[in-house]
Amino acid sequence: xxxTAAEIWNSLTELRRRSPLVHNITNxxxxxxxxxxxxxxxxxxxxxxxxxxxEEMVDIADALVLNIGTLSKxxxxxxxxxxxxxxxxxxxxxxxxVGAGATTYRTGTSHRLIRSVPPSIIRGxxxxxxxLGHEEGNTKGVDSADSPVNTIACAQSLxxxxxxxxxxxxxxxxxxxxNDIVEIRNGxxxxxxxxxxxxTASALxxxxxxxxxxxxxxxxxxxxxxxxxxxxxxxAEGPASxxxxxxxxxxxxxxxxxxxxxxxxG
Amino acid sequence: xxxTAAEIWNSLTELRRRSPLVHNITNxxxxxxxxxxxxxxxxxxxxxxxxxxxEEMVDIADALVLNIGTLSKxxxxxxxxxxxxxxxxxxxxxxxxVGAGATTYRTGTSHRLIRSVPPSIIRGxxxxxxxLGHEEGNTKGVDSADSPVNTIACAQSLxxxxxxxxxxxxxxxxxxxxNDIVEIRNGxxxxxxxxxxxxTASALxxxxxxxxxxxxxxxxxxxxxxxxxxxxxxxAEGPASxxxxxxxxxxxxxxxxxxxxxxxxG
Amino acid sequence: xxxTAAEIWNSLTELRRRSPLVHNITNxxxxxxxxxxxxxxxxxxxxxxxxxxxEEMVDIADALVLNIGTLSKxxxxxxxxxxxxxxxxxxxxxxxxVGAGATTYRTGTSHRLIRSVPPSIIRGxxxxxxxLGHEEGNTKGVDSADSPVNTIACAQSLxxxxxxxxxxxxxxxxxxxxNDIVEIRNGxxxxxxxxxxxxTASALxxxxxxxxxxxxxxxxxxxxxxxxxxxxxxxAEGPASxxxxxxxxxxxxxxxxxxxxxxxxG
Numbered sequence: 001x002x003x004t005a006a007e008i009w010n011s012l013t014e015l016r017r018r019s020p021l022v023h024n025i026t027n028x029x030x031x032x033x034x035x036x037x038x039x040x041x042x043x044x045x046x047x048x049x050x051x052x053x054x055e056e057m058v059d060i061a062d063a064l065v066l067n068i069g070t071l072s073k074x075x076x077x078x079x080x081x082x083x084x085x086x087x088x089x090x091x092x093x094x095x096x097x098v099g100a101g102a103t104t105y106r107t108g109t110s111h112r113l114i115r116s117v118p119p120s121i122i123r124g125x126x127x128x129x130x131x132l133g134h135e136e137g138n139t140k141g142v143d144s145a146d147s148p149v150n151t152i153a154c155a156q157s158l159x160x161x162x163x164x165x166x167x168x169x170x171x172x173x174x175x176x177x178x179n180d181i182v183e184i185r186n187g188x189x190x191x192x193x194x195x196x197x198x199x200t201a202s203a204l205x206x207x208x209x210x211x212x213x214x215x216x217x218x219x220x221x222x223x224x225x226x227x228x229x230x231x232x233x234x235x236a237e238g239p240a241s242x243x244x245x246x247x248x249x250x251x252x253x254x255x256x257x258x259x260x261x262x263x264x265x266g
Numbered sequence: 267x268x269x270t271a272a273e274i275w276n277s278l279t280e281l282r283r284r285s286p287l288v289h290n291i292t293n294x295x296x297x298x299x300x301x302x303x304x305x306x307x308x309x310x311x312x313x314x315x316x317x318x319x320x321e322e323m324v325d326i327a328d329a330l331v332l333n334i335g336t337l338s339k340x341x342x343x344x345x346x347x348x349x350x351x352x353x354x355x356x357x358x359x360x361x362x363x364v365g366a367g368a369t370t371y372r373t374g375t376s377h378r379l380i381r382s383v384p385p386s387i388i389r390g391x392x393x394x395x396x397x398l399g400h401e402e403g404n405t406k407g408v409d410s411a412d413s414p415v416n417t418i419a420c421a422q423s424l425x426x427x428x429x430x431x432x433x434x435x436x437x438x439x440x441x442x443x444x445n446d447i448v449e450i451r452n453g454x455x456x457x458x459x460x461x462x463x464x465x466t467a468s469a470l471x472x473x474x475x476x477x478x479x480x481x482x483x484x485x486x487x488x489x490x491x492x493x494x495x496x497x498x499x500x501x502a503e504g505p506a507s508x509x510x511x512x513x514x515x516x517x518x519x520x521x522x523x524x525x526x527x528x529x530x531x532g
Numbered sequence: 533x534x535x536t537a538a539e540i541w542n543s544l545t546e547l548r549r550r551s552p553l554v555h556n557i558t559n560x561x562x563x564x565x566x567x568x569x570x571x572x573x574x575x576x577x578x579x580x581x582x583x584x585x586x587e588e589m590v591d592i593a594d595a596l597v598l599n600i601g602t603l604s605k606x607x608x609x610x611x612x613x614x615x616x617x618x619x620x621x622x623x624x625x626x627x628x629x630v631g632a633g634a635t636t637y638r639t640g641t642s643h644r645l646i647r648s649v650p651p652s653i654i655r656g657x658x659x660x661x662x663x664l665g666h667e668e669g670n671t672k673g674v675d676s677a678d679s680p681v682n683t684i685a686c687a688q689s690l691x692x693x694x695x696x697x698x699x700x701x702x703x704x705x706x707x708x709x710x711n712d713i714v715e716i717r718n719g720x721x722x723x724x725x726x727x728x729x730x731x732t733a734s735a736l737x738x739x740x741x742x743x744x745x746x747x748x749x750x751x752x753x754x755x756x757x758x759x760x761x762x763x764x765x766x767x768a769e770g771p772a773s774x775x776x777x778x779x780x781x782x783x784x785x786x787x788x789x790x791x792x793x794x795x796x797x798g
Contacts, residue, residue, distance in 0.1 A: 027579070028294050028560050028563050028579070029563045029564050029567050029579050030564065031294050031295045031336075032295050032296065032298060032299065032461060032462070032564060033564065035295050035461035035462075036460065036461050036505060036506060036509070039458075039459045039460065039461055039505060040459060040504060040505050040506070045461065046365070046368075047293070047294070047295050047335070047336050048336065048365075048369070049336065049338065050337060050338040050339070050371060052338075052339070052369075052371040053337075053369040053370070053371035053372065056368075056369040056370060056371070057368065057369055060368065069579070070563075070579050070580065070581065071582060071585075072581065072582040072584075072606070073582070073584070074338070099578070099580075102578075102588075102589065102592065103580070103584075103585040103588040103589055104585070104588060105582060105584040105585035105588070106585065192571075193571045193572060193783060194568065194571065195564060195567035195568050195571055195577065196564070196567075236780075237777075237780045237784070238572060238779060238780025238781065238782075238783040238784055239568060239571060239572050239779055239780065239783055240568060240572070240775070240776040240777070240778075240779035240780050241776060241777075241780055243506070243568075244506040244507060244510060244776060245503075245506070245507075246506075247504060247505055247506035248502075248503045248504025248505065248506050248507055249504065250504075251459060251504040251505055252503070252504050294560050297560050297561045298561050298562065298564060298565065298727060298728070301561050301727035301728075302726065302727050302771060302772060302775075305724075305725045305726065305727055305771060306725060306770060306771050306772070311727065312631070312634075313559070313560070313561050313601070313602050314602065314631075314635070315602065315604065316603060316604040316605070316637060318604075318605070318635075318637040319603075319635040319636070319637035319638065322634075322635040322636060322637070323634065323635055326634065340604070509772070510772040510773060510776060511769075511772070511773075512772075513770060513771055513772035514768075514769045514770025514771065514772050514773055515770065516770075517725060517770040517771055518769070518770055
């Protein structure tokens with residue numbers, strides 16, 4: 001399956017018209033950049049994690065983004081509470097299982113979260129997605145984060161079990177929805193030297209999912225991430241100027257920029 | 267009432283001479299930018315929120331800035347404790363009621379804070395100020411965040427009740443002190459696409475209030491914010507370069523820059 | 533004692549080859565910049581503070597960096613637990629006692645930390661190092677943060693007592709190891725107007741210590757900080773562009789840049 005520049009542009013235009021409120025319960029490292037990326041995109045970010053208010057915040061939000069990058073007990077409790085309310089309200093829930101596979105706490109929390117409230121979209125790198133699959137017992141024989149074939153099989157299995165769109169990011173981003181796979185080949189290696197661009201991608205998935213179906217949202221968000229990152233890297237003198245230019249480009253990108261740069265599996 | 271470029275410049279010069287220690291109990295999203303803005307301005311920032319130390323930190327601080335942007339129980343407890351000590355010591359307390367009106371927790375916390383220790387300055391956008399006014403029962407008939415007349419009436423009512431300088435930020439910033447109103451017309455629409463510039467404004471109010479009366483401090487801080495934001499926007503390629511240039515300009519701004527750019531209600 | 537540009541370059545090359553995982557339990561203000569500095573340098577940062585996972589994270593880490601800049605109870609508990617495990621595993625532990633001397637809580641926590649697990653490297657400014665020394669009762673007669681002689685005596689005393697390499701940063705950085713002193717004279721005054729560059733220095737000490745002896749690691753990290761900061765300041769328009777350029781330069785710095793700029797006590 002493919003997405004077109006026109007579809008991405010129309011989605012972005014619609015997103016800007018609606019300026020969805022994206023409620024983030026995310027990690028300390030990336031909060032500032034996540035908020036700025038959402039603002040540059042045209043969405044309205046809010047960060048709130050207190051048990052006393054997460055449900056009320058979900059009540060006015062158009063999407064909920066959960067990110068376990070610096071998880072701790074109260075924050076995880078808030079994620080469950082917020083996710084439950086988001087499900088009741090029918091707004092999209094995006095999960096970024098940062099570091100799943102690295103510690104039992106991260107893997108276990110991710111796993112409990114996806115069982116409790118199957119997310120609309122799960123976005124992670126290959127090893128995070130494999131960690132989720134392993135836990136689910138769906139991925140026997142999948143032992144290497146290096147094999148795209150195995151990773152895709154795992155993602156498809158998670159998609160079948162949970163109904164979630166699975167987005168595996170990397171040099172190629174795979175967006176898995178049933179038997180459909182969108183493969184985005186944008187991006188730049190220097191993006192790996194900037195902290196939190198994966199977290200930004202998840203937040204952008206949330207912003208798009210507020211205004212369209214989850215599979216399209218994930219594909220459009222990932223394409224835009226990759227294209228903006230590539231354009232930013234072009235004139236960047238290093239990772240900090242890449243980050244700064246990336247945000248500026250999210251704000252000023254044109255349909256023609258998207259058209260010229262979009263790369264997908266043929 | 268009006269402020270002059272010379273007054274702003276003299277205040278800034280005095281602030282730089284004293285380099286006041288501004289103690290911030292603020293939200294996770296903006297901490298880095300707030301600290302950098304205070305440093306660029308010439309103040310000394312410190313962030314501390316542990317119940318074990320907030321009073322001691324207030325004891326060496328010249329101003330206390332409270333910001334509820336990512337509030338939770340322990341942080342709110344620390345705000346009360348710090349505010350109480352700040353009142354005892356007679357140093358200015360600035361409140362930024364981020365998101366008051368959005369959730370019961372934020373509105374209620376703001377309200378309890380201003381009753382417990384009436385702030386020297388409250389800075390918020392129109393809807394936040396209206397949320398504070400509503401709670402106080404002082405603003406019957408004020409129903410729209412869109413009407414400057416109603417917002418100003420609400421701010422004046424809060425000012426009478428609490429004695430706090432009320433600063434309502436927006437396209438025009440209103441600084442309310444008794445019957446006096448300063449109206450600053452600086453700023454740039456792209457500033458709304460940068461997270462936390464409102465929080466920065468509150469922190470700057472704290473830095474100025476450490477060295478002069480609260481009404482002047484709020485007016486000088488808001489004028490400087492707007493002018494630096496406008497100058498930053500001029501050559502910015504988007505919101506990230508605006509943020510970066512804004513900090514650089516806070517550091518290098520001259521009296522002549524202020525004189526050329528200051529815009530007030532005639 | 534002196535370090536050479538070739539030594540710094542070889543260390544950096546080795547660091548990049550290994551890309552050590554640096555586990556940071558640090559303050560909210562600097563997390564983003566710390567992570568980005570480590571990534572630009574060529575290391576792999578991770579932030580994790582939950583009691584549920586710090587030990588497991590230490591188990592896969594190559595260095596542990598503790599920074600008390602926004603300390604609170606649970607975070608301090610996590611620091612002790614992580615430090616204990618790091619000692620058991622024999623990986624380097626770096627302590628940045630931010631604000632030691634400013635409050636009893638900071639001074640006391642730093643002191644308990646260094647007694648419980650003597651760090652591989654302690655990096656702080658003169659007043660922080662003196663606060664640690666005073667507490668240890670090793671620094672009778674040392675009353676002024678202004679006297680390099682007293683500060684060095686205090687650092688040497690701490691070094692003897694704890695076995696830790698003591699790094700005192702300032703206009704001149706002193707790296708104390710037994711009777712050896714490395715004096716780095718790089719850096720730029722505007723670096724003091726950027727929040728968290730000291731914290732970055734401590735994190736870089738961690739990254740280098742993962743791949744070489746602690747004394748060399750501290751000297752190489754401080755030299756690189758100072759050189760990159762100086763180079764960044766050259767074309768910076770203010771503190772924000774200094775920060776951005778600093779990260780870019782960490783990523784692109786060459787052996788020749790180091791050779792041309794390295795300044796040490798003759």
